[in-house]
Amino acid sequence: MRITILGCGSSEGVPVLGYGWGDCDKNNPKNFRTRSSIIIKTEETSLLIDMSPDLRQQLLLYDSCNVDAVIFTHTHYDHVSGINELRSVFREQNKLLPVYGTLRDITEIKKKHAYLFERTGHKFYKPYLESHIIEDKFTIGDISGLCFDQNHGFSQSLGIRIGNFAYSTDVVSLSEDNFRFLYGVDTWIVDCVSIKNATQTHAHLDLVLEWEKEIKPRRVFLTHMGITMDYDTLLHILPENIKPSYDQMEITVDR
Numbered sequence: 001m002r003i004t005i006l007g008c009g010s011s012e013g014v015p016v017l018g019y020g021w022g023d024c025d026k027n028n029p030k031n032f033r034t035r036s037s038i039i040i041k042t043e044e045t046s047l048l049i050d051m052s053p054d055l056r057q058q059l060l061l062y063d064s065c066n067v068d069a070v071i072f073t074h075t076h077y078d079h080v081s082g083i084n085e086l087r088s089v090f091r092e093q094n095k096l097l098p099v100y101g102t103l104r105d106i107t108e109i110k111k112k113h114a115y116l117f118e119r120t121g122h123k124f125y126k127p128y129l130e131s132h133i134i135e136d137k138f139t140i141g142d143i144s145g146l147c148f149d150q151n152h153g154f155s156q157s158l159g160i161r162i163g164n165f166a167y168s169t170d171v172v173s174l175s176e177d178n179f180r181f182l183y184g185v186d187t188w189i190v191d192c193v194s195i196k197n198a199t200q201t202h203a204h205l206d207l208v209l210e211w212e213k214e215i216k217p218r219r220v221f222l223t224h225m226g227i228t229m230d231y232d233t234l235l236h237i238l239p240e241n242i243k244p245s246y247d248q249m250e251i252t253v254d255r
């Protein structure tokens with residue numbers, strides 16, 4: 001199973017419009033971060049996780065718009081507002097594209113984007129998405145996985161585990177239940193918005209280091225990184241098994 005990190009930036013990306021690069025060295029291309037999403041590819045299936053506002057550029061760089069299905073982790077702008085870019089995927093594949101989310105999130109996204117799921121106006125405008133409610137597990141093509149609710153401050157996000165791999169974006173604390181889902185994981189991609197500053201909605205580095213000690217994955221990759229997270233500085237200060245991600249980074253995982 002090959003995982004490509006399409007984007008590993010925080011909600012405003014790096015650099016931040018009107019604010020700049022912060023502590024990130026602008027001469028290192030690995031510090032240029034689009035908004036967070038990944039694509040998981042097996043022999044049979046391409047599964048996109050989240051629809052970043054940068055989805056178009058991400059898929060252009062990935063050099064494929066072959067997507068069989070989408071799971072979105074929650075309805076914050078930086079995870080769903082690329083939904084209209086899926087029109088190109090639909091046109092390429094000429095079949096309704098399945099979009100999976102929790103009941104709460106599917107309900108919200110269908111309210112905001114009804115025209116993508118059902119005909120609401122002139123027949124010229126064809127809906128191209130098909131909604132699927134996800135509860136605690138899913139099978140999409142040859143990919144089967146488990147989902148769990150994560151605390152994202154004033155809201156919740158979906159954590160995803162597929163075999164030895166787990167993806168935990170947009171999370172500020174992990175419950176005992178969450179730990180049970182994560183124990184035994186080999187490769188974990190986890191939210192880490194800043195080096196020092198604890199926030200009410202996202203994990204920072206000290207917290208991720210505590211979680212890593214508890215879960216003991218073989219490898220950890222940081223995502224959803226903001227402007228305090230300079231790539232080379234992180235490589236220097238982090239233990240060998242924890243790495244910052246960068247856009248278009250590829251990770252291979254044995255399932």
Ligand SMILES: [Zn+2]
Binds near residue numbers: 011036076079170
């Ligand atoms: Zn986010």
Ligand SMILES: [Zn+2]
Binds near residue numbers: 074076152170
């Ligand atoms: Zn969020």
